[in-house]
Amino acid sequence: xxxxxxxxxxxxxxxxxxxxxxxxxxxxxxxxxxxxxxxxxxxxxxxxxxxxxxxxxxxxxxxxxxxxxxxxxxxxxxxxxxxxxxxxxxxxxxxxxxxxxxxxxxxxxxxxxxxxxxxxxxxxxxxxxxxxxxxxxxxxxxxxx
Numbered sequence: 779x780x781x782x783x784x785x786x787x788x789x790x791x792x793x794x795x796x797x798x799x800x801x802x803x804x805x806x807x808x809x810x811x812x813x814x815x816x817x818x819x820x821x822x823x824x825x826x827x828x829x830x831x832x833x834x835x836x837x838x839x840x841x842x843x844x845x846x847x848x849x850x851x852x853x854x855x856x857x858x859x860x861x862x863x864x865x866x867x868x869x870x871x872x873x874x875x876x877x878x879x880x881x882x883x884x885x886x887x888x889x890x891x892x893x894x895x896x897x898x899x900x901x902x903x904x905x906x907x908x909x910x911x912x913x914x915x916x917x918x919x920x921x922x923x
Contacts, residue, residue, distance in 0.1 A: 781810075784918045785832050788912050789804075789912070791910075792910075793906070809883075813875050815875060820887060828845055830921065850898070851897070853898060
């Protein structure tokens with residue numbers, strides 16, 4: 779399971795010209811699910827996303843996590859994160875989870891975050907989405923579980 783997280787001052791996702799999810803200060807999470815991912819990977823990644831210290835404290839150091847700043851999440855499914863780009867000039871998606879498995883993992887990820895008291899907005903699984911963001915920093919990390 780892969781999460782590309784971006785620290786944002788705002789972010790939104792549109793489907794068919796309508797905003798379906800938006801946040802202000804927090805994290806945009808692009809979530810990719812691979813075939814081998816299981817509940818252990820999911821739980822580990824949720825913990826990592828919520829506790830990763832990438833927000834500045836009073837001294838200007840990255841020392842605070844999402845929950846400490848009362849930040850929000852915008853979670854968007856992104857199967858292309860599971861691409862194998864090591865060979866050739868076209869990505870291979872052979873390690874990506876099948877849509878049913880990926881959708882369930884995506885929904886479980888969102889629910890586990892909400893159970894931790896985090897406000898979560900979402901995209902629409904499998905839809906053609908337009909994602910907008912103001913990357914704060916810019917700060918972007920790839921987390922895996």
